[in-house]
Amino acid sequence: MASLGTGDFGDRVLGPAVHGEYDLAVIGGGISGVQIARHAAGHGLRTILLEREDYGSGTSSATTKAIHGGLRYLEQYDFGVVAESLAERRYLGIAAPHLVQPRSFLLAAYEWSAPKAPVLGAGVALYEAMAANRNFRVPKDIRSRRFRWVNKQELLAQVPWLQPQDLVGAWRHDDTLNLHPERLLLAILGSAISDGATAVNHAEVIALLREESGRVRGVEVLDRLGGGSHEIRAKVTVNAAGPWVESALGELAEVVGVKVKQSKGVHLLTRDLGSREGVYVRGRNGHHFMVNPWEGRTLIGPTDTLISGSADEAVTTPEDIELLLETFDSVAAEPLDRAAIEATLVGVRPLVDDGADTYTSSRRFEIFNHAESGVPGLFTVTGGKWTTARAMGEKVLEKVLKVEAENLPPTRKFDSRHLPVAGSFGDFGSLEAAFEAALQREPELGIPERNRLHLARLYGTGHGAVLELIRQDPGLAREISPANGCRDILAQVVYGVCEEGARTLRDVVDRRLTLGTLGLVSEAALRLVAEALRPLLGWRAEDTESQVGEYLRTQAAMRAVIESVG
Structure with a gap:
């Protein structure tokens, strides 16, 4: 594979070639794969990450630009995911304060809303109680404020597009803005590379290499730009390809029985709608959505639609746009001007198939050790979300190091919870x-x-x-x-x-x-x-x-x- 070019970061991203045996090969360059690679390299393992397209080019870049604790998951009683998300939100604010910043969100309530405003307030109070240490070690000018009630008049002054009829008010609470997910992902990847990882984009895993015993011993990779294929040997392989995990498994997908439920999320990018804080509201059709001011524009979404087939075929359809417009218009003073829509974002979430619909499905992640299905040396990760990807990487390595202790070299301790990402400014106080x-x-x-x-x-x-x-x-x-x-x-x-x-x-x-x-x-x-x-x-x-x-x-x-x- 071609050399990336000059510079320390550059040489270590691709290098002139990939030779020898790695301790760990990671399939997938989204935030899950990047965090797994970061933790593997942090523990001292010789690590290679392989991405079919470009780092963060799939679901990881198609977001509402929010790092959040998952307030709505309280409605599903998914307290574990909320608690973990709140902790991880704080760690990201410490690690990358230049890319992660506070954003106030207004949880709007109407007379017809379900649940009613007092119940919403109880949920916000619980949410903040679960994040009692949210400002500990966070730079002073990006700390979260306490939640409070915003009455109807004040709310309409702040959010001029809301429908005033039957509006009660809103609960304002602070979450966090993921200002540029693409840049944050690259910064985390830079941390992995600083610890010795190799990363290769435009490198498609086309086969898993197996010994006669059945153990996976690496991958065969197609260079999608230069042509030709390469065998990359690895003692352990982790499949973190997101919506493409079944594709990466190939014929082994049936053997190991991994199933991913795919949820398509579409956002509208519109011109500035005039509000400075995010708004989270349920439309009259029962769908929740977020309206998030960002970079002089506004993001509206996402949808949450079950899809089948290849995630490569997921595109924005007229029906996706119509659903978002119907939801927005049901709580807007005036229908959204269709000419205000500048672009759309579309991504596919790889959810754990727990039998629920995509909206109520848990955002937890699962780690599969395929030795239990007769395919040792191979692990697959599904589910999860941007906010909890660091915890995912940490727990994947805990499991790999425990299961594969006899096959991997000795490792060093590594705790990323309070470590800055590559490029972080360090302790300026603010x-x-x-x-x-x-x-x-x-x-x-x-x-x-x-x-x-x-x-x-x-x-x-x-x-x-x-x-x-x-x-x-x-x-x-x-x-x-x-x-x-x-x-x-x-x-x-x-x-x-x-x-x-x-x-x-x-x-x-x-x-x-x-x-x-x-x-x-x-x-x-x-x-x-x-x-x-x-x-x-x-x-x-x-x-x-x-x-x-x-x-x-x-x-x-x-x-x-x-x-x-x-």
Whole structure:
């Protein structure tokens, strides 16, 4: 597989080749696989992570941008998941305060709501009681406030789009915003790499390697960009491919009996609806949804729809959009202007198949040791969510180390609960102080404050390496798409390839930059990025046209679905 390029992070992401035997191979580069790899490397195991597309390109990037304790799971009496989620929410705030920040949410109640406002208040009180230590060791300017009641008049002043008829008020409580999930995932992956892990994207596991005894001894991987296949030997293999876990198991899926229930989640990305706090409300049709202000825009969703077949085929349909519009309009003062919808996000959640519908299914995770089905050396993880992925990684390693003690080398202790992720600013006492320090770095470069803050937010201490690229080539300070409020600059494109393993236009636009997450991307911006990528990746003119054309076609198909809804 091709070398990633220069730079310590870059060399360790792909390296010139993958040779020898690993202690642990992890299938899947979403947040679950990344956290498993982080904990394996943290324990000192020689670890390789393999991702079929790009890190975080599936469900992990299609979120409501929230790190939350799961308030609504109290309704299902899933207290264990709530308690774990609340603890993990705090750990993420400590680990990555530049990417995880407080967000107030308003739990709106109508006279016809079920449960009624007093019961909702009791639930919020219990929720906060379960998070009594939520501010311990958290930087002072991103600490959570106590919950309180917001009356109807105050609520309407804050959320002008709510339907006033029958509105009672709302319970305001603090949860947490996952500002850029794609960047947070890369930061956690950077932590794994710092501890010695290898990660390879665009590497599809096409077979599991087995000994005559039946033990799995690694994987066969297809290089989806360079072509050719590679055998990667590993003492233990963990399948964390999310909605694709059955596909990764291949013919063994029937043998080990793993079944995943797939829930499609669709969000609408709209122009700013005017509220500064998130709103969580149940529509008259019984569906809950969240309206979350984000980056000068608003996210509405998600849906929670059972689907079958391959997760690759999950796309936003007119029915998905109509369901969200019906739910929103039922509690809105006026129907949502269809022209306000700029884009959609779609992801597939891999839920534990517990017999319940997708909405009430637990968000817990399960770890399967396939030695119990006659296939030793192989584990599969299903379920879970962004917030609890660290705990998942920790518990997967606990189980692997216990079951496979005879086959793995001695390990060191590793506790990630209070460890910063790669690029975290460390102990400045407050996030404001950290950003102020970033603004004072290398003032002679003449970079506007808005771009400096943008880089500090996305990269933490790593923004210094982006600034160094600008020092070497001042033209890299150029903004890519200022017309839509995007603060990305060309230096980030170079950094994304040379230091973060980006290999396609979509890798860069959607997950190394913020550009692709903010709605429609203009052809001019795409071509500017593609031209910057061309010398870095050795593209020919036809390669550039192919990458730009594919992105535009996908974007046009999404817009056609949006515009088909009246």
